Amino acid sequence: xxxxxxxxxxxxxxxxxxxxxxxxxxxxxxxxxxxxxxxxxxxxxxxxxxxxxxxxxxxxxxxxxxxxxxxxxxxxxxxxxxxxxxxxxxxxxxxxxxxxxxxxxxxxxxxxxxxxxxxxxxxxxxxxxxxxxxxxxxxxxxxxxxx
Numbered sequence: 001x002x003x004x005x006x007x008x009x010x011x012x013x014x015x016x017x018x019x020x021x022x023x024x025x026x027x028x029x030x031x032x033x034x035x036x037x038x039x040x041x042x043x044x045x046x047x048x049x050x051x052x053x054x055x056x057x058x059x060x061x062x063x064x065x066x067x068x069x070x071x072x073x074x075x076x077x078x079x080x081x082x083x084x085x086x087x088x089x090x091x092x093x094x095x096x097x098x099x100x101x102x103x104x105x106x107x108x109x110x111x112x113x114x115x116x117x118x119x120x121x122x123x124x125x126x127x128x129x130x131x132x133x134x135x136x137x138x139x140x141x142x143x144x145x146x147x
Contacts, residue, residue: 012065019064023116028108035103037070042097042106043113044071046090049082051132056080059129062121087136114140 004010017033020040024031029039044063048056048071060071084090094106104112118126118141130141 008065015064016066019067019116019120022119023112026108026112026115028104029112035101038098038101039104039109040067040113040116041070042094043109045074045097046084046093047129048072048075049080049093050084050090051129052081053077055129055132059121059125062125081132085134087134090134090137110137110140115143117141118143 004013020033020036021031023029023036023040024033029036044067048059051059056071056075060068063071082093084093091106091110094110098104098106098109103109126141130138133141
C-alpha cells in the first residue's frame with residue numbers, strides 16, 4: 001500500500017530516507033533521522049551558499065526531490081556565492097547551522113555529508129564543486145580531509 005497514494009511522492013520519500021539512512025551509518029551522525037537531516041541540511045545550505053547560483057542549480061538537480069526542496073528552502077541568490085575564503089569560514093557557517101541540535105561538530109558533519117555526496121553525485125560534478133571551495137574543504141570531496 002502506498003504511503004501517500006501518489007507514486008512520485010512515495011519514491012521521493014523513499015529516496016530521501018535512503019540518503020538519511022546512509023548518513024546515519026556514519027558513527028558521528030548515528031541512526032537518528034532528525035540528527036542526520038540537520039547535519040545534511042547544515043552542510044548542504046553552506047555548500048549551496050558558497051557555490052555560484054548556476055552551480056547550486058546543477059548540484060540540486062541531482063538531489064532527491066524532497067532534499068532538493070530542503071536545499072532551496074530560504075535561499076536568496078543575491079550576493080552569492082558567499083565569500084568563505086578559508087576552511088574555518090566554511091566550518092564556522094556549518095557549526096552555526098548545527099547550534100540548535102546536539103549533534104556532530106561541523107568537521108564531522110562535513111565529512112559525513114560529503115561522503116554521501118561522493119556516493120550519489122557524479123564524479124565530474126564533485127570535481128567541479130571542489131574547485132570552488134577552500135582547499136581543506138575541497139579535500140572532503142576526495143574523502144581525504146586534510147586536518
